[in-house]
Amino acid sequence: MSDAEIERVIADFAAAARRAVAAGFDGVELHAGHGYLLHELLSPLTNTRGGPWGGRAGGERALLAIVAEVRAELGEDRPLLVRLSTSDVAPGGTTVEQTAAFAVRLRSAGVDLVDCSAGGLEPGVEYAPARGYQVPGAAAVRAAGVPSGAVGLITDPAHAAALVADGSADVVLLGRAMLRNPHWARHAAHALGRTDALDVPIPYLRAWHPGALEPLELM
Ligand SMILES: Cc1cc2nc3c(=O)[nH]c(=O)nc-3n(C[C@H](O)[C@H](O)[C@H](O)COP(=O)(O)O)c2cc1C
Structure with missing residues (x-):
């Protein structure tokens, strides 16, 4: 991409945010991870250009410019999230430490929360998926x-609940568990004794009152 094309992309993100507001969305999450364009700009492994948008510093400048434009379109009340790959999980790639420092600048530019994923930039990157394997980036x-x-x-x-309680993260976001069980959050509220957090449609009450919930093997 030329510098002019990158500048057009920044304006395009602003236009997309404007459309999101016009369409009635409550907030916006910018995807700057998983090897998508903004991640390619952020990583020194893929952003090898010179000039104002070159290297990790140039990629950070581009994302900060997008955040400023999108925040202006959203106003102060709509949340703005950014999804980052906190680490490229590759030699010479972005590290969790760099991401934590950059997150401070994103916050100052108007980002409310960083959604912390990892990897996805380079093919062949191996990292063993285990329980909570991406939590260190969020922490x-x-x-x-x-x-x-x-x-x-x-x-x-x-x-x-423990990840939120121990300060690893402010929120927990689920992918595959919700695909397997779209009612995961309702089961979790029961498992954690937080039935007060359930907002059950009245016609569903017969299915969701505590006596109707045994067994809970769907978890
Ligand atoms: C079928 C599937 C599709 C996904 N598609 C996307 C996607 O389009 N954008 C994205 O940011 N993450 C995507 N992800 C990654 C998830 O958002 C999430 O970060 C990842 O699965 C780890 O969380 P989990 O273990 O709770 O699933 C996808 C994951 C799965 C399993």
Whole structure:
């Protein structure tokens, strides 16, 4: 991409945010991870250009410019999230420490929360998916003073609650567990004794009152 094309992309993100507001959305999440364009700009492995948008510094400048434009379109009340790959999980790539420092600048530019994923830039990157495998990125961002969201094989309500309670993240975000069980959050509320957090449609009450919930093997 030429410098002019990158500048057009920045304006295109602003236009997309304007359309999102016009369409009635409550907030926006910018995807700057998983090898998508903004991640390719952020990583020194893929952003090898010179000039104002070159290298990691140029990629950070581009995302900060997009955040400023999108925040202006959203106003102060609509949340703005950014999804980052906190680490490229590759030699010479972006590290969790770099991401935590950058998250502070994103926060100052108007980002409310960083959704902390990892990897996805380079093919052939191996990292073993295990329970909570991407949580360290969220914990580093939060330790830098920026609200963070944790993802990555968080499937158990007690584990999810512990990650928020121990300060690893401000929120927990689920992918595959919700695909397997779209009612995961309702089951979790019961498992954690938080039935007060359930907002059940009245016609569903017969299915969701505590006596109707045994057994809970769907978890
Ligand atoms: C079928 C599938 C499709 C996904 N598609 C996307 C996607 O389009 N954009 C994205 O940011 N993440 C995508 N992800 C990654 C998830 O958002 C999430 O970060 C990842 O699965 C780890 O969380 P989990 O263990 O709770 O699933 C996808 C994951 C799965 C399993």
